[in-house]
Amino acid sequence: MKNAAGTHLPPEQRELMARAARLELISIGYTALTITLVALVVGNSQAMRTAWIEDMLSVLPQLAFLASLQFTRKARRYSHPYGYHRSMGAGHLVAGVALLVVGAMLAYESVSALVKLEHPTIGTMNLFGHTVWQGWIMMAVMALIAAPAVVLGRLKIKIAQPLHNKLLYADSKMAKADWQTNAASIVGVAGIGIGLWWLDSTAALVIAAGILKDGWDSTRSATSDLLDRRSKGVDGTDPHPLIAAMEEQLQSLEWVRTAGLRVRELGQVQHTEAFIVPEAETVTLAQSEEARKALEGTDWKAYDVVVTIVPELPEFLKQD
Amino acid sequence: MFRQRPFRARQVKGAAVLGSVFLATACFPAVPVDPEGTLDTVRSGTLRAGVSPASDFVEIRDGEPQGAEAMLIEDFAEHAGAEIQWTIGGEEQLVKQLEAGQLDLVAGGITSKTPWSEKAGVTRPYRTATDAEGKEMKIVLLVPPGENAFLSEVEYFLDQTQEMP
Numbered sequence: 044m045k046n047a048a049g050t051h052l053p054p055e056q057r058e059l060m061a062r063a064a065r066l067e068l069i070s071i072g073y074t075a076l077t078i079t080l081v082a083l084v085v086g087n088s089q090a091m092r093t094a095w096i097e098d099m100l101s102v103l104p105q106l107a108f109l110a111s112l113q114f115t116r117k118a119r120r121y122s123h124p125y126g127y128h129r130s131m132g133a134g135h136l137v138a139g140v141a142l143l144v145v146g147a148m149l150a151y152e153s154v155s156a157l158v159k160l161e162h163p164t165i166g167t168m169n170l171f172g173h174t175v176w177q178g179w180i181m182m183a184v185m186a187l188i189a190a191p192a193v194v195l196g197r198l199k200i201k202i203a204q205p206l207h208n209k210l211l212y213a214d215s216k217m218a219k220a221d222w223q224t225n226a227a228s229i230v231g232v233a234g235i236g237i238g239l240w241w242l243d244s245t246a247a248l249v250i251a252a253g254i255l256k257d258g259w260d261s262t263r264s265a266t267s268d269l270l271d272r273r274s275k276g277v278d279g280t281d282p283h284p285l286i287a288a289m290e291e292q293l294q295s296l297e298w299v300r301t302a303g304l305r306v307r308e309l310g311q312v313q314h315t316e317a318f319i320v321p322e323a324e325t326v327t328l329a330q331s332e333e334a335r336k337a338l339e340g341t342d343w344k345a346y347d348v349v350v351t352i353v354p355e356l357p358e359f360l361k362q363d
Numbered sequence: 364m365f366r367q368r369p370f371r372a373r374q375v376k377g378a379a380v381l382g383s384v385f386l387a388t389a390c391f392p393a394v395p396v397d398p399e400g401t402l403d404t405v406r407s408g409t410l411r412a413g414v415s416p417a418s419d420f421v422e423i424r425d426g427e428p429q430g431a432e433a434m435l436i437e438d439f440a441e442h443a444g445a446e447i448q449w450t451i452g453g454e455e456q457l458v459k460q461l462e463a464g465q466l467d468l469v470a471g472g473i474t475s476k477t478p479w480s481e482k483a484g485v486t487r488p489y490r491t492a493t494d495a496e497g498k499e500m501k502i503v504l505l506v507p508p509g510e511n512a513f514l515s516e517v518e519y520f521l522d523q524t525q526e527m528p
Contacts, residue, residue: 162508166485237396238397
């Protein structure tokens with residue numbers, strides 16, 4: 044069996060992968076810039092602080108992606124016969140759990156500030172000899188840094204889909220929604236400005252809820268992949284369209300009476316086991332190889348195809 | 364990527380949200396506003412000042428506050444057009460009264476590292492001093508938490524009159 048399938052991506056996908064890595068590096072650099080900028084003005088606004096922490100958290104999936112990438116590049120070997128593709132799943136899970144935990148902490152902080160009727164204090168800054176209310180500067184900074192993250196998110200999501208990379212997909216979705224965080228923090232600070240002290244913590248709660256949702260989605264999707272759920276598309280298409288395409292390939296073979304596929308996701312590739320019920324009593328080596336090659340030829344994602352000849356399809360492959 | 368319709372729509376929505384926020388703030392002539400109206404009550408007559416004795420900054424002679432910070436508060440009261448109603452006490456008691464809205468301004472050699480920043484509003488440092496060990500410390504005043512118009516007014520006054528390190 045050729046080791047290359049899936050381990051080394053086809054040239055087009057390899058190019059996309061390199062682009063994804065570049066975009067993630069740019070994202071991390073940009074986030075480092077915004078974290079520094081916001082740190083200068085963060086002040087006492089709960090909403091600003093929550094948005095700031097969310098900025099820091101947004102680096103997690105990006106770092107997880109870059110770290111996992113180092114592993115997926117490794118070729119499989121005797122000790123790791125499936126290769127290292129699952130590292131994407133592990134990274135996805137770690138990022139998801141981190142988002143969940145921090146999101147919950149931030150939500151708790153906002154609620155407790157509301158319950159304790161804490162009035163956020165924001166004073167002034169001395170800008171070139173003028174006493175300027177710091178809230179104006181906070182709002183200006185948050186408005187200024189909102190757009191680039193959204194643009195990066197749009198660029199990344201276009202790559203995540205053809206690469207079938209859920210970690211990258213989750214990261215791009217977070218980035219695309221990033222302007223909402225900035226808008227919420229601006230609303231919070233504006234609330235403080237017009238004397239509505241509770242608007243700040245309420246805005247913080249909205250941001251924390253967004254973080255919690257991202258964390259929940261990532262954790263759930265990563266966990267179900269690690270539990271070898273039937274393969275799904277990155278956008279949630281279930282089952283993955285590739286499964287139907289591969290089944291058709293098998294059905295088109297003359298010696299095949301019926302066939303079923305068990306497909307699970309190993310990161311961005313699909314580990315495929317085919318169960319074939321033949322027409323005749325005997326199956327030749329050539330026929331079995333024909334089936335395997337047909338499946339591997341369907342898509343670069345079809346990885347490590349194993350063909351089994353069975354008298355009838357296993358129960359679990361029949362639809363309920 | 365800007366050619367895609369849904370992105371446009373969302374961008375417009377986002378811009379609308381931001382725009383209305385700025386519009387809303389523009390409708391309030393004096394941003395920030397005090398939730399409890401401290402600046403207004405001070406301007407309409409009385410500055411309730413709390414002082415805690417601290418060498419050089421606040422001394423009590425014959426029951427009257429003296430020292431640099433007492434003078435600073437007198438100057439601020441004049442700037443705001445208010446009469447001072449003094450309260451002399453320990454820091455903890457004064458901070459509790461700030462929180463309860465019974466005081467407007469507290470002084471007493473309080474530094475920018477004060478643990479009271481959890482409970483009260485803290486101004487920017489307006490001067491420096493050296494402590495017993497010769498280390499530099501930055502001196503601040505305390506205001507009621509969240510009374511941002513009043514805090515801004517105090518800081519404006521400090522910007523105009525003090526060295527502001």
